[in-house]
Amino acid sequence: MIFLIKLTAIVIAFISHHHEAIAATLSPYSSAVAPVYKHTDAAKPLYSIQIMTTYVNSTYEHANFLIDLDAPFIWHDCILLWNTFADTCPANTLCTYPVSCEEYQCTDVRTTYSYQNPSCPPVNNGSTLPGWGYCTCPVNVVDPITGTCGNALLDYDEFTLSTSNGKNVLSDFYGAYPNAACAPSSSFQSFPANVSGVMALSTSPYAFPAYLNEPLTRVMALCLPSTLSAPGVFFYGNSSYHLLPQSDVDIRSFLSYTPLINHPDSFRYYIGLNSIVIKTRSIDIPVNTTTKLSTIEPYTTLRTDIYSRVVRRFSLVTKRIPPANPVAPFGLCFNASVNGLRVPDIELNLQNGKKWSISTANSIKQVTKDVACLTFVDGGATSEPAIVIGTSQFEDNFLVFDLENSLFGFSSSLLRKKTSCANFNFTLTN
Known part of the structure; x- marks a missing residue:
């Protein structure tokens, strides 16, 4: 019995030492x-x-x-x-x-x-x-x-x-x-x-x-x-991934994922978009329509046939907000003097059934003190790709490009989670 106890202690010590040696070689950063x-x-x-x-x-x-x-x-x-x-x-x-x-x-x-x-x-x-x-x-x-x-x-x-x-x-x-x-x-x-x-x-x-x-x-x-x-x-x-003030919350828990779509002879990022939903009304996207993600284009650009239907629907659900004369490049603008200007979310229904919600903070831009505009713009009748999602829709959204598994992750607005993209703690720690 004593021999077994000693043998067990030796084995445990060996395993512990082995794990410590492995831990010492592991990178301290992720x-x-x-x-x-x-x-x-x-x-x-x-x-x-x-x-x-x-x-x-x-x-x-x-x-x-x-x-x-x-x-x-x-x-x-x-x-x-x-x-x-x-x-x-x-x-x-x-x-x-x-x-x-x-x-x-x-x-x-x-x-x-x-x-x-x-x-x-x-x-x-x-x-x-x-x-x-x-x-x-x-x-x-x-x-x-x-x-x-x-x-x-x-x-x-x-x-x-x-x-x-x-x-x-x-x-x-x-x-x-x-x-x-x-x-x-x-x-x-x-x-x-x-x-x-x-x-x-x-x-x-x-x-x-x-x-x-x-x-x-x-x-x-x-x-x-x-x-x-x-x-x-x-x-x-x-x-x-952690952002203040909720440093114990992993941002990955907020993410939904959709496949990244490969296009021949292209190293850009595309996703599949089936429809755009505005206050329960679905605007179907033609089959094989390409949707590109861009950090250069500031606003989401839609081919004219898609843009006209989006603007028509958005105008209808915001008809109680006084309109304003459009300010280029925008086609739909509002009187921003209305207190607490809020508009319905725009939902992007993606290829695998996931929904990317575009909130007011990402769909409306304050152009002047009195005018705010919808940040979806007309790309023309023959624009290709037909849809380009721009940076106005990216701001304060946590985006993940999983190149290992060809997936695109998105959080929708972090502001609704009481944080923002400007809340990472860049303080150096040892």
Whole structure:
């Protein structure tokens, strides 16, 4: 009996030690995290993610990149140096290492994963850099704000993100090493102030998520703020997600999911939309209608045949609210001097029966002191995709792109849960 007791104690001690050894090798973080900022000083409201780009004088430099769910690769304001250690990098400039025109990444990006735009001319091999015997790799880029084509040089970059346990920022860092592209500073004149790059968050193998690997799971979460005064949050990794003041509540408990739909030759995000419901009346969507998710378009855009039915129904259920003359680009506006302007939810009935509720905060925009408008706009009779869900409908909604299982998660308005996208605790904890 004594022998059995001793043997049991030895086994338990061994198991305990083994578990402690495993725990010691496990990563203390479950996600990478970065702040997301709203900008209103460009032609339309836009959002950026702040990334650490280089390590100078014992601190990380930061840069803001425009969030683009369509872009095939990252491009930003930087210059190329053959030897980033020996060559001198100008002050306040980010310097990176070039991709040669002879490397496979160059051919791959140009032929398969480049921007598709008829205004972009064919690209040729670039000139050699001083002290380097190989040619550079020019690639086309497209300004997501103006749609104009530009030129950039493919490079090897190094970006750094903070890590998180889903509740706080941790002291560890997470490094990513993407092939991005350097563009001249003049390429960003249409961008908001202090935004100097495009952060590709598409499904392209050269977009940012493709470079965020183990120990992180291929799950991307995005929470766009509605305010300029505090940032929203970007997560990468299948962690729990927590927002103040309810820091013990996992935001995943609020989410519904619908399949992401793959389209050939596209790295954008699409979902299936069956109907739009306004106060119990269903507006059916034609079969095979494509619905794209966009962080560049500020308002949900509907093809004219769909838009006209939505506006007709919305006008009917809001007929007691005094109308106002439309303000472009909106087609339906109201007298905002009415106390407590509230309108019915707009429900998006998705492919698998889930419902995404668009509340007043996401469907109505205060245009002037006296005028508020419906943020669904007419995209024209032949617009393709027929439906583009824009950022007005994203703000203060927690969105998850589960790339592992090809699912899109959405919370509907967090304001109804007594929190918002600006409520992540960015306080550093050990």
